Each structure stands twice: as C-alpha cells, then as structure tokens.
Amino acid sequence: MPDYMLDVNGKRHFVEEVEEETPLLWVLRDALGLVGTKYGCGIAACGACTMHIDGIAARSCSFPVSAVGDQKIMTIEGLAAEGGALHPLQKAWIEKDVAQCGYCQAGQIMSAAALLAENPDPSDEEIDNALEGNYCRCGTYNRIRAAVRVAANTYNKRGGIE
C-alpha cells in the first residue's frame, strides 16, 4: 500500500501505507486525529464531512486520498487564523447560538467559508444554494442563514480575511 504526504491546515503530514481508495475522511480522522470532520453517510449526501481542497468545499467521505496530490486541504481545525483568532463564521455561529447537537456544524461552516471566500455578499438564495448539500438533522437552518449573514457583514467590513 502506498504512502502519502498531505498538506493539511498548512502542515505537512506523512501517512504510511494507506489503500489508494481510502476516503480522505478516514485518513483525517483515524490517521491524523483531526476529528472535527464528521462521518454521516459515506455517499456525499449529508455534508457532515465537508472540508476544503484548494479552497473548494468538498466531501471528504467520497474523496480518495490518492486524488489529493499537492492540493491543500483545510479542515475545521484550520479555519481560525494562526494564533487562534476565529473566522467571522465561527464567531457568528457562537453568537447566533446556531448549534443544537452540533454534529453537522463543522461541515456547514466549511461550506459557508468557501462561499464567502468567493462571494462575500451572498443573497439568501446564494446561501441556500451553497449549503444545499449540508443536512442539519436538528433543523437549525434559520439560524445558519442568520449566522452566514452576520459573518458576511463582518467579512465585508474587513475587506475579506484570507
């Protein structure tokens, strides 16, 4: 089985002897101990495993480790700035008290972060479109929309943060 060098949250990680088709999700969780990215369905239907690959939101449960190559991976653990300053979305999620069980929220935030990086002032419809692939079983969608709007305002005032 091959070895891989992965760039995750700005750090290089050497992962030994992993089957090529192993979903990135399980490499992150079991091999690297980055458990913020969640398992929900394994078929890219629920979005709990959402992380970024070169800034694009993708479902790690259906992304084979062999397809990563040199692309940069960012998970929820890497979203805050170095030194720990939270991303406007993370702050908005706390302030708006979005979570109930919280299991889906890392995936929701990662989808929203990819949206704001591309479109800092999304309409409600654009928010819905960007988060359409993320289930919230507890039904916090009203607050998710509100938190993305709050974060977008902060984001714009700061002229983008990335």
Add this chain to the structure above:
Amino acid sequence: MKEIASTPKASVFEEILDEIDPIIAHGISENSSAMISPDINRRSFLKLWGAGGLGLLLVFNLSEASKAARSNTLSELNAYIRISIDGKVAIYSKNPEVGQGIKTSLPMIIAEELDADWRDVVVEQSPIDESIFGRQNAGGSRSVATNYDALRYAGAAARYMLRAAAAKIWNVPLGECSTELGHVIHAKTGRRIPYGQLGDKAATIPVPEKNKIRLKKRKNFKLLGKRITGVDNYALVTGQPLFGIDQTLPDMLYAVYEKCPAIGGCVKNANYDEVLKLPDVKHVFPLEGNGHPLELSNGVAIVATSTWAAFRAKEKLKVEWDESDASKDDWFELIEQARLLKAQPAQHTLYQTGAVEEAVSDTAKSIQAFYTHHFIAHATLEPQNCTAWYRNDRVEVWAPTQSPGRAVNNIAHTVGLDASKVVVNQTRAGGGFGRRLVNDSVCEAAAISKYINAPVKLQWSREDDMMHDFYRVGGFHAVKGSVDPDGRVTRWGDHLITFSEDGEKSVIAGVPRRPKEEFPASFIENFQLTQSLIPLKTRCGLWRAPNSNTHAWVVQSFLHELSTTAGVDHLEFLLEMIGTAERRGAQNANSLNAERAVDVIQMAALKAGWGRTLPKGRGLGLAFHFSHGGYFAEVAEVSVSETKDVKVHHVTVVGDVGPIINLSGAENQCQGSVIDGLSAMFEQEITMKQGRVEQKNFDTYSLLRISQAPSVDVHFIQSDNPPTGAGEPALTPLAPAVCNAIYSASGHRVRTLPLVKEGFNVI
C-alpha cells in the same frame, strides 16, 4: 369486544417509557395538583467539606427526600457545585447532551439562585453514577421539569452559606449581606468579597434548613429567561473532540458489526477465513445474542486497524443467515391487512364516553375518513457508535447515549459482570430523538472488546444505522365524526389500527398512553377510541414526541375536516370546542388546561394574521396540540402549485411551557421541531419487504434541506406554571398545520403521509 382499562405493559421498552413519562417527570400523582418539591435539609446533604485551598465544595444529595415523597422508580437528583479560590464556579451537568441544550440550561438554574457571574461558570459533564446523581437520561422533555426546583434550592442554599460566611468575617448581621454577580456585598459600608475568597469559611457554615432559603421571584431573575449561548459552542465551531465518534484510546482497534437484515435472523455460517485475510483485519467472529432485543443481537464482528479497513472488510463479508424466526414483514401487505380490519369491529376499546353510535342528531352532518401514516427512522446524523475497553474483569465505555444510567445495567447484563464493574462515560451525542434511549451499540462494543480483550471503537455505517433502528411506528386511523350547524362536534370515533409483537398489546408508542387525557377525548360528549392489532416483527421505538407526533396529525386534520363540513372558521371552531368545555385547571401534568390552550391558539392566530386574504394557491393552516406538559399552536403558510409543488413559506409557533430557562435554547428547539416535523412528513419513509428495511442511506431517505426550510418565528407565553420541556411538544402540531394549509390552498385533503404518497413535492 374486549374492554381494557389501560394499555398493559407492552414490552421491555415499557421500562424506558416509564423513565421518560412526563407525569413521573413532575412527580405528580394522578390525583394531585401539587408539585412535590424536593426537600433540602441538613440530612439531605450527602457531603460537605471545605478543602483548604480548594474553596467550597458542595455535593447535594436529594435522593432521600425524593424517595420519601415518591416511589423508588421515580427520578432522583443531585447537583454538584464547586467554587474555587479563583472565583470559578464549576457546575456538573448530570444528564446527556444530545442537542437539547441541557448542558447549558441546567447549570443556568443553579447559577441564577447562586447569583453567580455566568462568565465564571464552568460546566462539566458529570460521571455516571445513579446512586449519587439520581436518574441520568435524556428523554420525555423532562430534564428541566424534574430538576428545576431542586437545582434552584441547591443554588440558593450555597448562596445562603456564602452570605453567612461574609457576615461572620465582617461581623455584621446576615440580613445586611446581599449578593451580586459572584460577590457578597455589605451595602452599608460598600464592602464586597468575591465568592472565591469565601469558600473555606462558607464550608464551616451549617447547611440551612429549607425554610431559611428564599428563592428568587421570577421578575428578579437575571439569567433565567435570557438568551444564553451554548457552553460547548466554541469547541463545536473549532472541531474539538466532543462526540462519541471522536473518542480514541491507546492502541485502539476499530470494529463493525453485521446483523441479519431481517430482524431476528441468526448467523448460520460466514466466510470468516476469507475476511480475516483482508488487509488490516485482525479478528472476525460471530457473537451470540443475549436474548434481550435492546442489548445484544446475534451477528458477526470484524475488528481492524482503521474504520475504513473495517468498512471495506464488511463489504466482503458473506453471512449465511438462518431466517426461520426472522421478520417477514411487508409494508404493502400490512396496509392491505389494515384496510380489511377497518371494515370489521375493533378488537379493543381504549376509551369511551357517551354513545358514539346513537349520537347523530337530525341536523348534524356526519363524515368519515381513513388516515395512514408511515414508519420513519431516527437518522441521527452521528451514526450509532461506542468505544469500549474490557480489561481485568472490568469494562469502561465512552458512549453517546441518551440513557447512560441504564447503559450500566445493559452492559453488565451483556458481558456478565456486576454493575459495579462497569464505568460509563457520557460524551456529547450527535442527535438523539429517542434513538439513543436504546443501548444496543453500547452493548455490542462492550461484548466485542471483551472477546478481543482490547480497546475498540465500534462504528455503525449509515446503512447499519438505518436498517437496524427502532422505528417510529406507522399506523392507520378510521375516523368518523358528526358536527352540528353551529360547529359543535357531537360525536367522535377513532378506530386505530396499529401493530403488536405478541398479538395482545400494541407496540411501543402505537397508541396514546393515557387515552382519556389525549385531546380531544374530554372535550366531546360522545367519544370512542378503539384499537385493532396487526402482528409485526419490525422493531419499533420512541421517536421525538412518541405517539403524539402522529396522533396530533390525525386529530387536528380531522377536526379541520369537521369545521370545513360545518362551514365554520377553524379558529372559531377550535376556540368554541376548547373554550366551552368546563374551564378546569389541570388535574395533573398530562391533563389539558383549557385556558392555556385557548391562549396559545389565540396568540398564534394573531401573530400569523389569521383571516387575512391570500392569493390563489396560498393558504394558512392552524393546529394545536398538548403533549409533554406543553401547549403549542402553530400556523403554517403554504402555497400549492397546479403541479402539486408545495412550498412552506413560514410557520408561526406559540408555546406555553411555563417559564423559559434559556430563551435561545428554547427557541432553537421549537424551530428545530418545525423543521424536523416537516422533514418527517415530506418524503421520509421506511418500508419493509421480506422483513428487510428497504432504505439504507440518505439517497433513498432524505432529510429536509436548507432551501426547503421555512422561516419560523417562535413566541412563548411565560406563565408561572411549573416549567416543562421544549424539545418535543412543538413538533406535534406541525404536520396538521401544514396539511390544513394545503387544504386551504388547494382543496386537497391529505390523508396519507408522507406527502409524496399523495403526489406532492415539497420545494
């Protein structure tokens, strides 16, 4: 026809139902209207000590007082407060956090009466030990109701002792010492001492008798009723390990467990050797079930060095099942049986008053209808899992369970140890909804760890989770009713066709637990609820607002059929029905108080603009339900296109659950209940064929997505009634409110759920 006074014990599940029963939750007997307040006195404090340098440590044990007032099966409570010298107030939250917000709201109650500064409060999840902490579970929307009084007294007693300590230090009368935000204050001299500096002294103060403790008046609350954000929010948005699935142990292995897709099937043989040869696979072995359906069922375990290796190996596993005793259930055959049964006399009467058959007057109009609702799964977003470590004849587990207290006994029973050798650590759970009241995955993990003598994390796949659930039972109602021209319902008959494991008793949550208390039984002069049973092997369980979540749909939909038949506005019709009944106070926690019901209905109508003119194809629907001690009225605004696309634009929720503990949390629960209710009525359906559940993942069993979610506004009528839970009752009126709105918008009466069965598409 056989008369049965009440539903007999249905199954082992009944034990769980008792644990989460709202009546028990209130500690209220059937004949008493009084709340039983847990009595705090000197004797009831188990331990009290001041540890030098560690500040004040209080362990409250209220179990003796509780036992005096209640039977041994009723809830007990302990609260645990630690004030350290740096002023931090550590408060244990004793119950599992599954998304209902209890880890924030229970400590708020203590902090309020303690007059702590919430910014100083650190919440810790308590150990699982019911001998110290009393009942530890999450179910029945009962955590606030059962703990409210006792936690208030706990906080107030600690505050008294801190004041007394300061009074001694200052040598002033106790009455001159007040408190504010973590300080004791002597107003006359302007002196203040932070709680952290009073710990040692306070620990020498005798614990006050209950009659010395004065609780705050609600108008003086500083914390309760406010919007307080969840104590785990930071950890959640930064991806820290909180959940069961996130647990790891040194040298931990990863397991999966394959059970027969048809319930009750047993392992005959499997390709053990072939699977054992696969990469990273360490063990493959069968386990015998322990005969307890809520614990360990027969199956094959695979243990590997990673989750993915175990998942891959499971795909290659081929088991030959002995299905001679397994389920052969077929949903479409069950529907046919129900259609035959509805034409026959019912098998049992659950409740009857008046004479349903003779009660039709000359002027009344009579209608009948047949309602069908579906089986659904819990589909918690975190699939079932558990981490277990069996060593030296002891076992420790880390479990995302709703019933950690009972898990101790389940595990002990499964692995053959005394309960004293079992340690359960509670993790946050990625959703509960009733699924995690059953500890099957916990028992499997313990049994696998025992077999391999190593630490292991058992992970169910989504497919395992969906195919091996304890489902919300489907069912059928043949309903008939009569209404006079004034909109007065003169008779109501409901022949409920449900299922039975043993042919004698309904499956869990198949029928109302207290038919007489179920709306509208006591509001109609001639009323009858009967049941017939169809044999079933598919496992049923408790799903958010058990039974109420379907019963409310039938009742509130058929009431709308009656008001429409009479040509009476539905708001007027409901108010007439409830308001003209004797306006009695609630006899117990499960007995509807007409005044509170009328208040929520009127406010919902007001907030939603009931009666306003809407464009063609758009309508409002109103429904009310009372469950778990909570009163909820909801108005849905819905449009229906000519191609039967349904858009739920907005839902107005008005609830009365007594005083609100955490406004943010309570509002979130109600919004979530609406989304969950809509999700459950739209497309989700579990069907069985040859005993096998046909839906395996979210490609065939979908949850509501964000674009389909209506905006939801929530309003509370905060009364001085004892507080009750907000996690379940707001779900119940949603389905009928939406169906009544669909009727108003399109003239189509929905009598089968999910909506896709009647050709609707929710957009």
